Amino acid sequence: METLETEKFFSEEKPLLKPISDHSENRTKARRNTVVSVLLQPFQWLQMLSSRLNLSFVLGVVLVYGLNQGFSGSIFKVVTDYYWKDVQQVQPSVVQLYMGLYYIPWVMRPIWGLFTDVFPIKGYKRKPYFVISGVLGLVSAIAIVVLGKLPAALALSCLIGVSAAMAIADVVIDACIATNSINIRSLAPDIQSLCMVCSSAGALVGYATSGVFVHRLGPQGALGVLAFPPATIVILGFFIYEKRSSTVLIQKNKKDTDGVGVAMKGMYKTIKYPQVWKPSLYMFISLALNISTHEGHFYWYTDPTAGPAFSQEFVGIIYAIGALASMFGVLIYHKKLKGYSFRTILFSAQLLYGLSGMLDLVFIKRWNLIIGIPDSFFVITEESFSRMISKIRWIPMVVLSTRLCPLGIEGTFFAFLMCIDSFGQLASKWSGGFVLHAFGVTRHEFGNLWLVILIRNILRLITLCFVFLVPDSDHLDDLVPSDVLPKNESEDDGEDVKLLLL
Secondary structure (H helix, E strand, O other): HHHHHHHHHHHHHHHHHHHHHHHHHHHHHHHHHHHHHHHHHHHHHHEEEEEEEEHHHHHHHHHHHHHHHOOOHHHHHHHHHHHHHHOOOOOOOHHHHHHHHOHHHOOOHHHHHHHHHHHOEEOOOHHHHHHHHHHHHHHHHHOOOOOOOOHHHHHHHHHHHHHHHHHHHHHHHHHHHHHHHHHHHHHHHHHHHHHHHHHHHHHHHHHHHHHHHHHHHHHHHHHHHHHHHHHHOOOOOOHHHHOOOOHHHHHHHHHHHHHHHHHHHHHHHHHHHHHHHHHHHHHHHHOOOOOOOHHHHHHHHHHOOOOOOOOOHHHHHHHHHHHHHHHHHHHHHHHHHHOOHHHHHHHHHHHHHHHHHHHHHHHHHHHHHHOOOOOHHHHHHHHHHHHHHHHHHHHHHHHHHHHHOOOOHHHHHHHHHHHHHHHHHHHHHHHHHHHHHOOOOOOOOOHHHHHHHHHHHHHHHHHHHHHHHHHOOOOEEEEEEEOOOOOOOHHHOOOOOOOOEE
C-alpha cells in the first residue's frame, strides 16, 4: 500500500516538473531573442533611414563620412605627423601652423556650397562636384608619393589638395543632409548619428592600420593610401543618378545670376537673426578657445628620452580605441541625450571636456606611475574618455547647425556655418602652435608642456561662460522663420535633390 501511494505521489509530481523545465527553456529563448534583437537594431535602424530618406543618400553618407573622412582622415592625421617629424624634421610649433593651413579648404566651404547650389554643370548640382573632388584628391595623394622628398612648401600644397578634396565631397553630401534634416526634422539627430557612426567606424579602421602602414611603407609611402578614398568618390560621381533639370539648361545664365543674388540675400537675412548668430558665435568660441596641443603631445609620446616612446603601431592603437570610444559617444547621444535641449547638453559636455583635460596633465607629469598605473593603460583610458566627451559635445552643435539653415540655400548656409567651425579649428591650431613656441616646446624639449596643457584646460572651462548664447530648445523647435528667402525665388532653388543609384 505504501509503495502504491509513493508511486502515486511521484506520478502526480511529474507534471509539475515539466512546466519548470519549459519555463527555463522559455527564459533561455527570451535571452537569445533579446541578444538577437540587440544585434539587429543597427540594421533595422539603417533600414528605417533608407526607407524614410533614400537608400542612395544613406550609401552616400557611408562613403563620404566613413571612407573619405573617417578612414582617410585618420590615416592623414597619423601619417602626416610622422611625415613632418621624420621626413621633413619640422618643429612641433611649425607643424601646428601647417595643420592650420589644412583647414583653409574647409574655411572655403561656403564657396563650394554656393557652386553646388547655384552653379550646376550641365544640369547636375551634385554629380560633377563629386568627380572634381575625387580627381583632386587622387592627383594630390599620388604626387606626394611619386615625386620623392619634396620641398616643404610643395609637400604642404599636395596635402592641402588632399584636404580640399575631402572638403568639397563633404559640402556636396552635407547639402543633402541639410535638406533632409529640414524636410524630416524628427530624423535630424538620426542623420547626424549616422554621419558620426560612419566617421567613427572609418576612423577606427584607419587608426588601427595607420601604424602598420607607417612601419611597413614608411611615412612617405604610407601617404599613397590616401589615393584610394578619392578614387571611390570619382566612381560615386559617375554611377550616382541625379535628376537633370532641363530648366537649368535653357535658362542657365539667368538662373546662375539670380541664384547667387538669392543665396547672398538669404544668407545675409538669416545671419542677422539673434537665434542664428548667437549659437554660431558660441560654436566659434568653443573651438577657438580649445587651443590644440596635439603636436606637442605627439612629439612627447614618441620621444625615447623625455616621453614613454610609444611605437608607431601603438600610437595607431591609441587613436583606434579613441575612435571606438567616439562611437560609444554617438550611441549615448542617440539613445539618452537627443531629447534634451541644446544648452543643457553643451553645458554638461563642455564641463566634462574641461575636467577630462586634466588627465593629460597627470600623464605629462607622470603621476600615473606614482600611483602604479602603466603608461599604456592610462593613455588609452584618457584618450577614450576625451574622445567620447568630445563627440557628445560636437553632435548637438552639428544638429543645431542643420536647424539654422533656410530651405533653398541649405547647402550654402550649412557650408557657411561649418566654415565658422573651420575658422575656430584653424584658430585653435595656430594659437596652440604659438603657445607651444612661446613656452619653448620643441622636438626634444618638453619641460613646459604641462603649463601649455594647464592653460588649455583653463580655457576650456572659461568657454562655459558663453553657453547662454545657445538656444534652450531641442531639435524639433523652429529656429529660423520660413520667409527668409525672397518671394520670387525659383522653385528649383528649394528643390530636394535626391541621389539615386543607377
